[in-house]
Amino acid sequence: MPHWLGRSLALPSTRSSCRLGTIRSCPRGPSAASSPPLVVAARWFGKITAAKPPLAGARFPLASRTVPLPAGAISVTQYIGILTSGGDCPGLNAAIRGVGKAGMDTLGMELIGFRDGFRGLVQDRSLPIDSDTLSGILTDGGTILGTSRDKPHKMPIGGKMVDMTDAAVDTYKRHGLDAVVCIGGGGTQKNAMRLVEAGLNVVTLPKTIDNDIFGTDVSFGFDTALQIATEAIDRLHSTATSHDRVIVLETMGHRAGWLALGAGIAGGADVILLPEMPYHVEAVADAIKNRARKGKRFSIVAVAEGAMTVEESETVAKLVAAKDAASTREEKKKVSEDLNAFHQAHVDHTVRLTQQLEELTGLESRLTILGHLQRGGTPSAADRVLASRLGARCAALVADKQYGVMVAARGDHAVPVPLAEVAGKKKLVEPDHPWVKTARRLGTCLGDK
Incomplete structure (x- = not known):
């Protein structure tokens, strides 16, 4: 089998019929620029064969051929990038897993991760994400993707801050991405908004131990x-x-x-x-x-x-x-x-x-x-549930092509909030907040009287 074709995928014997998916320019491994394209097709029983590799960057349905598929099998619909940015916090891996499992197992997406936040997107440092990547990370602290506080428009290069937004856009296009998921705090929401303004399809998830992200009742990481x-x-x-x-x-x-x-x-x-x-x-x-x-x-x-x-x-x-x-x-x-x-x-x-x-x-x-x-350390049960909820909802929003939004926790629901309403704002403790009133009623000194 040609080296560019990728591995074959075995499936259960129960079959139905479905066309193959789409051909994508999907780099394999960390060196995206030099890697040949892969065929991203429907999961099916047996091997995919082809006379020659597809054209770089091509995205079109394979015509006429049908292959046996198991009942409920899903052809690849979207190719999604994902990154974690800003300070680390408990629940990041749970969120990555939530996006990945809902996206890949249910919605037929392919995922690629970018290392160390926006730096990885700018420098095109990527890694493939599959079911094995997500296995066992629900309870792990930190982030398997790594993180940094670098901003696409202010990257430290040669002792100067350089606007590398165009490089991030180039990476996005080179991989043929349909969208990129950015998981982070307030700074990440602002940086993601800049990518939206640069023409990218972006959905964000709110994480921070400070609980100060505007537009969401709570962010994962806070409870832990x-x-x-x-x-x-x-x-x-x-x-x-x-x-x-x-x-x-x-x-x-x-x-x-x-x-x-x-x-x-x-x-x-x-x-x-x-x-x-x-x-x-x-x-x-x-x-x-x-x-x-x-x-x-x-x-x-x-x-x-x-x-x-x-x-x-x-x-x-x-x-x-x-x-x-x-x-x-x-x-x-x-x-x-x-x-x-x-x-x-x-x-x-x-x-x-x-x-x-x-x-x-x-x-x-x-x-x-x-x-x-x-x-x-290990995220609390509440943070695991919240990160999983928001991650799964994020995948659904991407599938529905609802871009330029942050997935916010509102009561028992996970809802899309326009990034334009979130970026650059903080959710601060108001003097009349119920928690403040509770502290005063308990006789706690707040230093202001």
Whole structure:
């Protein structure tokens, strides 16, 4: 059998009749540019034979010949690319599996993965995806495709940021893709929108442990991270109680405080500090001292990494206003440098907060930073179900040629939301959100009063 033809596919003996599928320019293996085309046809019993390889890039039905097929067999209908981008989180593999199993087993799609996010699409670094690829990955953390934070329009090349969108488009066309599925967070939604504007058929899935993607009730990855952060608070309670300590726990969340808020409520934190609600250090210290006066000489403080004091928030607001008002490129550059310097210094803000609380309360204080523990490990059952639901719905939307959308969780349903309504937006914690009201009713200090 010619090397370009690919492997034969054996099927059960129950048969029916169906025409072969379509011929596609489908590279085999990681070196897409040099690989010959494969024949992508209906799954059938026996071997496919041909006198010569098809023309590169050709896509047309094979005429006249029919072959025996098992009952319910599906001819290949679409050729789909898939990538994962941004920070990793639990549930990515479950989502890949959801798209793959629904697409290949039910809808007759062929899948190809791109390594390391948009970088793989730009550089044409691909790998084939079949049933063996998807086997056993449902419970695995991370992503079998790898990921990166690279953006097609800002790729680091030779020490400069270069717009490589055209290279991504070329890869898409070279593989003869019908659509590309992009799994990622807020940045991925923006980058995917750029690909839509460049003429590609795109469907996205929302993943992030921060739960800050606009347009969806929840994103997969959040539930697992919430469980991890909550368990950390549970474990810190015993040591805080034993030593009469104040323990500050830093969770992820640059701009959105969902993780700190949810874990703080679930774990019984005494103080919760969020990026959306600037806090007064004195108010936090007073809450801790009030507990001590009641005989509770320990406290747990859950802090999102992006939380700021009132003074810090005012500084950022002034810098942002100055940047918007700048009339020259030099002025904007100077303000941008000042903003970057501020954010660099803010990285250690929980260290300073812990020291300040010890000085203000007179209680021994310690800091725990969960960091990437929140991103790793086996996804929770809820995240597996959500990722599978959204992945399967994604495949159905691709089959229906509903492109330019993100698959969002809305109640019990998975619905398409136009990317134009999602890209560039954040879902932040509102001051009157039910979780915030719950925390206040429980007597939790939020640092703002």
